Amino acid sequence: MRNFSKKVLTVLAAVTLATMTSLPALAATKSVAITAIVEHPALDAVRDGVLDALNEAGYIQGKNLKWQYQSAQGNTATAGQIARKFIGDNPDVLVAIATPSAQSAVAGTKRVPIVFSAVTDPVEAQLVPSWEASGTNVTGVSDLLALDKQIELILEIVPNAKKIGMVYNPGEANSVVVVEAFKNILPNYGMELVEAAAPRSIDVGSAARSLVGKVDVIYTSTDNNVVSAYEALVKVGNDRKIPLVASDTDSVKRGAIAALGMDYRDLGRQTGRMVVRILEGEAPGKIKPETSDNLQLFLNEAAAKKQGVTLSEELLKTATEVIR
Incomplete structure (x- = not known):
């Protein structure tokens, strides 16, 4: 019986070892x-x-x-x-x-x-x-977005736009890059950039108000100060009938007319x-x-009406999402 028990134990040990060896190693956290x-x-x-x-x-x-x-x-x-x-x-x-x-x-x-x-x-x-x-x-x-496509979208929304306003944080490298690129490319379209600095989120509303009467449309990049306080920009756009075009599609849900941006x-x-x-x-x-x-076009018809713009049926048909 002892020999039999030893044999059983030996077999069990072998089976256990084989099973352990065949198991995949636990993934380290x-x-x-x-x-x-x-x-x-x-x-x-x-x-x-x-x-x-x-x-x-x-x-x-x-x-x-x-x-x-x-x-x-x-x-x-x-x-x-x-x-x-x-x-x-x-x-x-x-x-x-x-x-x-x-x-x-x-x-x-x-x-x-x-x-x-x-x-x-x-x-x-x-x-x-x-x-x-x-x-x-x-x-x-x-x-990074191709700015020529952003300008084409602006002209779809405001065909006769000549002066493009931009609220941005001059201390954010992301935004400065876009501003400088716009300065270089807009003259090719017979357009010019009008800047308004917003070093803090609480400055966004006053910066937007400083553009009233000076611009045909306000464009916003993914500047973090501006996006954080986008409602302040929307209030100015709605009150003073200044169309807002963004590069951040979530800003359309918050009151911009349009954005051609990424998900x-x-x-x-x-x-x-x-x-x-x-x-x-x-x-x-x-x-x-x-x-x-992977760019998507978002449009907001309600915002367009508030900001004095009528969106064409052709443009509406190309949109990924339309907010009514």
Whole structure:
């Protein structure tokens, strides 16, 4: 009986060892830290899109993923504090949404992998040396838009527009890049740019009012101060019959007449897929920065009426979404 028991135990041990050997190794928990300069619909959508992509790849919070998120509430000093805190936590990937947060993160470490998102010009912002693979710890996804298509949309909304107003934060690299590009390209269309600075979100309304009587239309980029306080801009547009055209499609839901822009949740998913590549062993310095060409046209008929514009049936038929 003893020999039989020994044989049984030996067989059981062998079976157990074989079973353990054949089981897949448990995935180690990965950590992702996400920081954004401010909370507004476009940047929140990027964050949510990143998490969508992580979940689709099998990275689940509480199972094999630890993630944390903080917003700087529009304060660049706070963005620096958050970056230093997250870098100290040593995550597997640090995702930085919008230029100021990305600049703070990149300035803080050459070791922790960084993926930026919703940055218009990462080269001008000095996040990467070029649009090629950087060879550093940084890569990411840009929300750069072709300005000729933006101007064509403006002319669809206001065919005789000559003076284009733009409210922006002169301290945000994203916005300065767009302003300078507009200055260069608008004369080709017989148009000119009229600028109004809004260094803080609370300045957006007064900056918009300063454009009354000086412009035919107000165009807004994805400037974070402006998007955060878009309702102040809408009030001026509605009260003074100044058409508003945006590059952020969420701004159409908030009162702009039109926007030809990207789906920021989709941009977040694109960013998240890049994060997954790094979590699975790819070096960020070997991944070229990317852009998105998945543009969508959003129109708001109610806003058009309030701002003195009639949208053509032809334009309405081409829209991804029309708000009545």
